[in-house]
Amino acid sequence: MATTAPTILDRILADVRVEIDGAKRLRSPADLRSMIADAPPVRPLDEALARPFGLIAEIKACSPSVGPMRAENIAEAPTAYEESPAVKALSVLTNERHFGGSMKRLKEIRASVSKPVLRKDFILEEYQVREARAFGADAILLMASVLDAARLKGFHELALELGMEALFEVHDEEEVAALPAQARIVGINSRRFKAPEESAGFAAVGGAGSSEKDFSIRLDTFGLVDRLPADTIRVAESGLDAANVASVAEKFHAALVGTSLLRAPAGIRAGLAAFEEALS
Numbered sequence: 001m002a003t004t005a006p007t008i009l010d011r012i013l014a015d016v017r018v019e020i021d022g023a024k025r026l027r028s029p030a031d032l033r034s035m036i037a038d039a040p041p042v043r044p045l046d047e048a049l050a051r052p053f054g055l056i057a058e059i060k061a062c063s064p065s066v067g068p069m070r071a072e073n074i075a076e077a078p079t080a081y082e083e084s085p086a087v088k089a090l091s092v093l094t095n096e097r098h099f100g101g102s103m104k105r106l107k108e109i110r111a112s113v114s115k116p117v118l119r120k121d122f123i124l125e126e127y128q129v130r131e132a133r134a135f136g137a138d139a140i141l142l143m144a145s146v147l148d149a150a151r152l153k154g155f156h157e158l159a160l161e162l163g164m165e166a167l168f169e170v171h172d173e174e175e176v177a178a179l180p181a182q183a184r185i186v187g188i189n190s191r192r193f194k195a196p197e198e199s200a201g202f203a204a205v206g207g208a209g210s211s212e213k214d215f216s217i218r219l220d221t222f223g224l225v226d227r228l229p230a231d232t233i234r235v236a237e238s239g240l241d242a243a244n245v246a247s248v249a250e251k252f253h254a255a256l257v258g259t260s261l262l263r264a265p266a267g268i269r270a271g272l273a274a275f276e277e278a279l280s
Helices: 008-026 029-037 071-083 103-112 126-134 149-161 173-177 219-227 268-279
Strands: 054-059 087-093 117-120 139-143 165-170 185-189 233-237 254-257
Touching: 008 126, 029 126, 054 071, 054 268, 071 087, 071 103, 071 268, 087 103, 087 254, 103 117, 126 139, 126 149, 139 149, 149 165, 173 219, 185 219, 219 233
Parallel strands: 054 087, 054 254, 087 117, 117 139, 139 165, 165 185, 185 233, 233 254
Antiparallel strands: none
16 A cells, blocks of 8 residues: 655644643643733734735744744844834744744744734644733634634634634635635645655755755645635735735735745845835
8 A cells, every 4th residue: 555755744743743742731721821811912913914915024943945044134033024114914933843933932022013923833722822822922823734624713713712813824725615704814825735845845854954945835826816705815925025026916915924034145124125125
């Protein structure tokens, strides 16, 4: 019997479950409830993404697709994003093993900016939804590639109960069909997380690679935007830079960008300036 080649998503999800177990040992559900009571008020992501077109700018230390980001860009990112008129919100990776993030870092960034902050991670349990709000997140990412329709709906309802919104992420028509009717913000991700690691060209696990080419991107995936309900706020995710971002500005409300900014050789402010010029 033929065996299915492991995907980068398989590897990441196994590690995410280890991180969840570790977080639970540090903070009980009762601890999270106490933290939520003291958390800062939510900044509405949907209002921030209203027209005109803008960016959800990301902060991460590394990525499985291209490896480490530039340290100086990471350090300057919160201030640069706060000051850029093109940036509507921030996305903060909290997965440690593959993206070098943490909940502590999310809390620090949230306290240093005035724009909404999205917790970007592989949300698999209700615990993580509550954890996001406890550390100050204004919204969470819910991936239709890892959650069934029931959990997408249930986690969204919990997020709304806690005052947050969700950015739903889809890659194909089947995942679009699994979205709850109440889905307000939908992102189309051009990255092939379900491709075998070797064929997708991912860097070594943990971001140790240094490839400049990300073979996991399929930009034609953005054509899926025509399958989304007309009243959704639409976000283009992955594979976008200053050279091609204008191509999605007509049908999308925002683009989620990270690597092209965080690896910009001339610095993150120069990278942002290029986006601002492209969108002017």
